[in-house]
Amino acid sequence: MDIALAITVGGLYAAGIYMMMRRSVVKLLIGLGLLSHAANLLIFTAGGIVRGRVPVVPNGQSQPITEIADPLPQALILTAIVISFAVLAFALVLIYRTYQTLGTDDLDQLKATDT
Amino acid sequence: MNPSIAVILPIAIPLATMAISLLAWKSIAAQKWLGLAGSVLLFFSAAALMWLVDRDEILVLQVGRWPAPFGITLVADRLSSIMVMLAGVVLFAVTLYSLATIDDRRVDYGFFPLIHLLLMGVCGAFLTGDLFNLYVWFEVMLIASFVLLTLGGERGQLEGAIKYVALNLISSAAFLAAIGVIYAATGTLNMADLAVKLRSFPDEGIVTVLAMLFVIAFGTKAAVFPLFFWLPASYHTPPVAVSAIFAGLLTKVGVYSLIRAFTLLFVTDLAFTHNLLLLIAGLTMVTGVLGAMAQSEIRRILSFHIVSQIGYMLMGLALFTPLALAGSVFYIIHHIVVKTNLFLIGGIAERRFGSGRLSEIGGLQRSMPVLAILFFLSAMSLAGIPPLSGFFAKLTLVRGGLETERYAIIIAALVVSLMTLFSMTKIWAEAFWKPAPQEARASLPARHDSRRGRIALFAPIVLLVTITVGIGVLAGPVMKVSYAAAEQLLDPDAYIDAVLPDRLAAEGDLDRQGKLNEQIPTNRNPSTLNGPPTSLRDED
Amino acid sequence: MDSVILRTAIRFLFPLLLLSSVFLFLRGHNEPGGGFVGGLVASGAIALYAMTHDVAAARRVLRVSPRVLIGSGLLLALCCGLAPLAIGRPFLTGLWINITSSGLGKVHLGTPLLFDLGVYCVVTGVSLVFVFSLLEE
Numbered sequence: 001m002d003i004a005l006a007i008t009v010g011g012l013y014a015a016g017i018y019m020m021m022r023r024s025v026v027k028l029l030i031g032l033g034l035l036s037h038a039a040n041l042l043i044f045t046a047g048g049i050v051r052g053r054v055p056v057v058p059n060g061q062s063q064p065i066t067e068i069a070d071p072l073p074q075a076l077i078l079t080a081i082v083i084s085f086a087v088l089a090f091a092l093v094l095i096y097r098t099y100q101t102l103g104t105d106d107l108d109q110l111k112a113t114d115t
Numbered sequence: 116m117n118p119s120i121a122v123i124l125p126i127a128i129p130l131a132t133m134a135i136s137l138l139a140w141k142s143i144a145a146q147k148w149l150g151l152a153g154s155v156l157l158f159f160s161a162a163a164l165m166w167l168v169d170r171d172e173i174l175v176l177q178v179g180r181w182p183a184p185f186g187i188t189l190v191a192d193r194l195s196s197i198m199v200m201l202a203g204v205v206l207f208a209v210t211l212y213s214l215a216t217i218d219d220r221r222v223d224y225g226f227f228p229l230i231h232l233l234l235m236g237v238c239g240a241f242l243t244g245d246l247f248n249l250y251v252w253f254e255v256m257l258i259a260s261f262v263l264l265t266l267g268g269e270r271g272q273l274e275g276a277i278k279y280v281a282l283n284l285i286s287s288a289a290f291l292a293a294i295g296v297i298y299a300a301t302g303t304l305n306m307a308d309l310a311v312k313l314r315s316f317p318d319e320g321i322v323t324v325l326a327m328l329f330v331i332a333f334g335t336k337a338a339v340f341p342l343f344f345w346l347p348a349s350y351h352t353p354p355v356a357v358s359a360i361f362a363g364l365l366t367k368v369g370v371y372s373l374i375r376a377f378t379l380l381f382v383t384d385l386a387f388t389h390n391l392l393l394l395i396a397g398l399t400m401v402t403g404v405l406g407a408m409a410q411s412e413i414r415r416i417l418s419f420h421i422v423s424q425i426g427y428m429l430m431g432l433a434l435f436t437p438l439a440l441a442g443s444v445f446y447i448i449h450h451i452v453v454k455t456n457l458f459l460i461g462g463i464a465e466r467r468f469g470s471g472r473l474s475e476i477g478g479l480q481r482s483m484p485v486l487a488i489l490f491f492l493s494a495m496s497l498a499g500i501p502p503l504s505g506f507f508a509k510l511t512l513v514r515g516g517l518e519t520e521r522y523a524i525i526i527a528a529l530v531v532s533l534m535t536l537f538s539m540t541k542i543w544a545e546a547f548w549k550p551a552p553q554e555a556r557a558s559l560p561a562r563h564d565s566r567r568g569r570i571a572l573f574a575p576i577v578l579l580v581t582i583t584v585g586i587g588v589l590a591g592p593v594m595k596v597s598y599a600a601a602e603q604l605l606d607p608d609a610y611i612d613a614v615l616p617d618r619l620a621a622e623g624d625l626d627r628q629g630k631l632n633e634q635i636p637t638n639r640n641p642s643t644l645n646g647p648p649t650s651l652r653d654e655d
Numbered sequence: 656m657d658s659v660i661l662r663t664a665i666r667f668l669f670p671l672l673l674l675s676s677v678f679l680f681l682r683g684h685n686e687p688g689g690g691f692v693g694g695l696v697a698s699g700a701i702a703l704y705a706m707t708h709d710v711a712a713a714r715r716v717l718r719v720s721p722r723v724l725i726g727s728g729l730l731l732a733l734c735c736g737l738a739p740l741a742i743g744r745p746f747l748t749g750l751w752i753n754i755t756s757s758g759l760g761k762v763h764l765g766t767p768l769l770f771d772l773g774v775y776c777v778v779t780g781v782s783l784v785f786v787f788s789l790l791e792e
Binding site: 020025028032035036038039040042043045046047072073076079080083086087090091094095097098101102107110112113 | 247250251254257258261262265268270271273274275276277278280281284285287288289291292294295296298299348349351352
Binding site: 123 | 737
């Protein structure tokens with residue numbers, strides 16, 4: 001399972017980077033989204049994957065009895081997802097406005113502020 | 116009252132200011148006054164924090180009474196308190212300046228709440244003692260800066276923002292991946308706990324890989340070579356007040372994080388990591404200043420100089436001696452004040468002519484002699500002319516380099532210094548000495564300010580110039596503060612002991628945790644699992 | 656968006672969605688749920704209303720400006736964080752009280768609930784600022 005997830009993470013990174021290298025701003029944004037998904041999945045895999053056991057230490061015990069997944073990475077991912085949701089929502093509005101103002105979504109045309 | 120309350124105030128005050136000014140959205144005057152009041156309060160809380168840290172060395176706040184490494188820890192050591200103090204100074208100066216320059220439309224879109232959101236992120240990043248929490252503060256800061264950058268929606272702003280947003284999101288993704296890998300490797304994200312665990316980490320190669328991931332993540336935020344391209348593409352596009360606060364604070368959060376990571380966490384493979392940092396520092400200095408020399412617009416020149424000066428700050432970190440690190444801290448103090456100020460001064464020149472292109476402006480020495488003096492002092496300080504603040508910062512760094520016999524970087528630093536002087540002279544000659552151009556070619560109309568407006572424009576600049584000159588005159592005491600901060604940074608044990616007071620007791624069960632790790636192979640983090648003690652909750 | 660089906664459905668869905676958002680919010684106390692999800696469902700309800708009617712109508716239904724929601728939510732959360740300082744506990748420590756009322760039996764109340772209410776308001780407000788500004792184009 002870990003290996004399948006690791007391959008997925010790699011695939012997401014590859015796809016994300018490929019998309020970011022395209023000239024269209026929309027594709028750049030999709031690439032960024034894929035990149036953040038890849039990072040989230042990476043953290044998820046890092047937490048160890050175990051099916052269907054609750055990560056709660058029973059009363060009177062000091063450590064879990066059965067093998068369980070670490071819940072902390074999942075909490076981290078939740079936070080990261082919320083943040084990337086907000087950031088991507090903003091970025092969508094940004095590229096929409098840019099398209100309205102500049103009339104293009106081609107990154108090669110957006111060179112006026114470059115040096 | 117517990118002194119650790121002071122640690123939360125620099126985060127709580129901007130939050131409260133933001134919340135209250137959101138409630139007072141309808142009144143533009145109220146927002147302006149609230150913004151000013153919030154900045155004054157932040158300044159005083161930062162001063163209090165600095166005083167307390169000077170007395171108690173390190174202040175630690177375990178949020179919600181969850182002991183480290185399980186909960187979120189806020190830590191204020193000398194470096195953090197200096198950074199928060201500088202943030203307070205910059206916020207106050209920029210707020211004053213924005214009273215006169217930010218138009219009502221932008222205030223109506225939420226300029227002041229956003230500035231305070233930005234400051235909350237900046238102060239949070241300076242004060243946190245937890246890596247994931249640092250990520251969250253980075254994002255708070257980034258979201259605020261995205262909106263501030265695009266506020267107003269002019270063509271250049273949108274275009275610059277796309278580059279800024281894209282590159283910063285990539286660095287956030289790298290940061291997140293680094294957090295995931297470091298958690299998988301060590302099972303903790305608390306910086307003090309990480310420092311302990313990374314020291315005895317069996318596989319040195321993985322630690323170095325992690326260090327490189329953090330170089331990419333923090334390096335992009337700090338705008339080091341070759342990750343700086345977002346900065347000169349975007350910093351000259353928003354209103355001057357926004358540029359100035361970005362120039363003063365944002366990249367320095369990246370530098371601060373680099374300093375924190377490479378004094379506390381990644382100190383096992385100095386020969387590789389810190390030599391790489393030294394190389395990056397040299398290249399950053401040189402490329403930044405070369406970029407600046409090719410520019411002909413005030414704010415673009417200044418943006419490239421930010422990049423070049425990030426190199427100096429890294430130089431001290433890379434040399435890794437108390438003296439060199441003190442030089443870095445001194446340089447940060449000097450740079451934040453001077454850089455913010457130069458952007459504000461450049462803003463006045465732009466305002467006078469409606470353009471920042473050097474070919475379209477001129478004659479400021481005659482028409483605004485006060486401004487000329489103020490610019491001259493700041494620019495000479497940036498270039499490092501004695502007896503101004505930049506001279507002592509560079510002198511300390513060079514002495515640090517001589518101490519460790521790294522002559523190449525010293526030569527680079529001195530040459531870059533000369534080129535900075537050249538570039539400042541260019542602005543001086545074009546904007547101040549050259550007679551004003553005859554026909555108005557500027558794209559924007561020139562503006563003339565009322566008397567009250569002029570006070571709001573000049574007061575922050577006079578304040579910052581006074582601080583610059585003050586740092587030069589009182590170089591001894593400032594140096595003492597920087598040196599104390601550097602010594603504290605190079606002694607991570609004090610930091611660790613402050614955050615994890617019962618570390619010695621915990622060290623005993625490290626072996627026990629090792630055994631647990633063998634029993635439960637997929638569970639990489641036994642320490643958090645038996646961690647959040649349920650008994651804690653019952654006490655409440 | 657002009658769809659008869661959606662407009663008819665929203666008349667029934669709107670109160671249901673709001674109710675379920677409150678349910679999610681309260682459930683978050685001990686089980687999956689909480690202010691964030693609750694706030695999202697509430698803003699979803701109002702966004703649907705704004706799509707089927709118009710933004711002005713949705714603003715009327717909301718009664719307060721979304722910005723006021725954000726501000727008050729943040730203040731509430733901050734106050735909950737600062738409250739424990741008054742009795743000498745660190746920032747954000749949960750304070751709990753047990754209330755025994757005749758109708759509800761024993762109720763366990765505390766600052767985390769209020770904090771979550773703040774989150775609820777902020778999430779609703781922020782997403783509505785986004786939705787309204789996009790719909791108002």
